[in-house]
Amino acid sequence: MSTSGTTTRTQGPHSSNGSSKRQAANGSSRTIGPVHDLERHLPQDWWRRLFNSIYLKTDGDVVENDANTRREVELLVRSVGLEPNDRILDLCCGQGRHSLELARQGFQHVTGVDRSRYLVRLARRRAKSQGLSVAFHEGDARRFRLPANSFHCVALMGNSFGYFEREEDDRRVLESIKRVLRSSGTLALDLVDGDWMRTHFEPRSWEWIDQNHLVCRERSVSADGTRMISREVVVHCERGVIVDQFYAERLYAKQQICDLLEQVGFRAIRDHGALLAESVRNQDLGMMAHRMFLTAQAPVRTVAVAKSAPPFPEVTVLLGDPRLPDGVKRGGQFNPEDFETIERMKRALPEMPEYRFRFLDNHASLIADLRSNPPQFVLNLCDEGYDNDAFQELHVPAILEMLNIPYSGAGPACLGFCYNKAFVRAIARAIDVPTPLETYFDPDDQSATLPSVFPALVKPNYGDSSLGITKDAVVHTPEQLIQYLDKLRNELPGRPVLIQEFLSGAEYSVGIVGNPGSGYHVLPVLEVDYSGLDEGLPWILGYESKWDPTSPYWTQIKYQEADLHEEQKRRLIDRSILLFERLECRDYARFDFRADASGKIKLLEANPNPGWCWDGKFNYMAGFEGLRYADLLRMIISAAQDRITARQNGHGNGNGNGNGHANTNGNGHATKPQPAQQPAEPATCAAP
Secondary structure (H helix, E strand, C coil): CCCCCCCCCCHHHHHHCCCCCCCCCCCCCCCCCCCCCCHHHHHCHHHHHHCCCHHHHHHHHHHHCHHHHHHHHHHHHHHHCCCCCEEEECCCCCCCCCHHHHHHHHCCCCEEEECCHHHHHHHHHHHHHCCCEEEEEEEECCCCCCCCCCCCEEECHHHHHCCCCCCHHHHHHHHHHHHHECCCCEEEEECCCCCHHHHCCCHHHHHHHHCCCEEEEEEECCCCCCEEEEEEEEECCCCCEEEEEEEEEECCCCHHHHHHHHHHEECCCCCCECCCCCCCCCCCCHHHHEEEEEEEEECCCCCCCCCCCCCCCCCEECCCCCCCCCCCCHHCCCCCHHHHHHHHHHHHHHHCCCEEEEEEHHHHHHHHHHHCCCCCCECCCCCCCCCHHHHCHHHHHHHHHCCCCCCCCHHHHHHHCCCEEHHHHHHHCCHHHHHCCCEECCCCCCCCCCCCCCEEEEECCCCCCCCCCCHHEEEECHHHHHHHHHHHHHHCCCEEEEECCCCCCCCCEEEEECCCCCCEEEEEEEEEEECCCCCCCCCCCCCCHHCCCCCHHHHHEEEEECCCCCHHHHHHHHHHHHHHHHHHCCCCEEEEHHHHECCCEEEEEEEEECCCCCHHHHHHHHHHHHHHHHHHHHHHHHHHHHHHHHHHHHCCCCCCCCCCCEEEEECCCCCCCCCCCCCCCCCCCCCC
């Protein structure tokens, strides 16, 4: 290639997360000398024989570049909002570079389709050698054989669109993608910026790709201005010309491709900016140099609603108010990660066609809105509290009860009680649930006796979201204790403090969906993995882990399914259900436990209406079970509506807390009957 960085690297219509598919279109190494009119020599089906070992050699600096692949997959995951249990189709997957990287990053249901038998077989060998589970198939991008309505995302990466002679074939590719996408599923499309390429291509270029191979290219725009035509001659220093081939790609301008997507039926088209590649040879990047990265949503499909329709199909989602200050959040206001969480939730809810959603987040007019247009049912996700005041979280359900509006989650009494951590621990001790040793400290009491057991954890008695708990909250000396108490006295004046023994063992969370009487669905137990945390930092889930994306607590802490003996797991679940009922939780709750130095597991927190965000503990636990974010939200809505319906029919009391026993499955896990329709995204949790 040339040193210009602008060759026409293109890809075949069924192939390959790469760039310039430049193998002999006619299967011959015969050369024809200089060509004035490249278009006249272009075979109609040049892409059928282009993708083989020579392609990987000539394009290897880009398409066999791990750094390029990781960047592209990270952009895909971020832009689409992929979840580990999403079903993803990597169309024109080539040698599987994006598919395999997705699998490496933990995505469990990845399928690759490509026209090139050589590349598909290579992808299968690579998956097997790396121990990665990806299903690879041969197929034409216009008519591949996969079930309709079966994928949450189709990714067409690596500049793999626009190789057919006729534009109507490109439309057929998009129609096939639409067919296999689920309702509101996402297409991610990476293709050359046609306007940019028309003014930046080099008519001729050459480069050495290794010590033996020289590649020479000619290129021109087609007579009608719609395609880039390229010729590539690969010369071996001893064997002479080994490949002489022609290929082409359609040059879509942004508005042109957006119009085509809309004509096919896609909506919500988003431009995520330019996608740039890097070459390890630091030379020609061709058509990979400057690409567009677009996402678009498939149409909402009309599906048959289950025979037993939900009792309240009209759902009003109540959120925190992004217009108001929020003392819990970083900087005292809604941040980009908060808005991303809300957007993820709004993208997940339409996956439930049995419900119709509207959203309320303006607290200034909240009561008037509720009175003037009373909701059938409220999904209460306002964990910020009324007017974004955490002390007024209980006010939201109180308002709903005064207006006689049914809603999801805990009632005001439960929220108020659980906001006081000392009260929760007193109840836990009364029912024989182990708790840490602790001292209640009133900062106004200057004569209080401070404990002498170290290390200790110092935390506010009131509140959630780990407000007031930082890395300095773990103290090892009386001097550190007094210093942190002074810090809390200044930052949270008048708020009582708990001084607890610091539990240094494994940390677990138990998630419950359901209600007494109708049974419980207990999610797989979660364990916090602190092993990647910087040395010297205490192992805690403090404020930084939930609200500061720049903190190592945000980036280095991981979550995994707990590795516990069945008896230990059974004990944690039993204690969680007992707490759920005694504290009068409703619909869903999370209970956090941690072991002390001797291995005894003790209660840390009870969390009614726990964080519902896509990257929170609750959704991680659902993911361990193979559920997606929308599945979890559906379960919560269903549990709440079942409880309300039972109360209206005279079963259970106002809290939905009857005296029924939980159903259990063969593994001893409490289970809740699922709603009739089950499928095979904060106001705002920013992190688990």
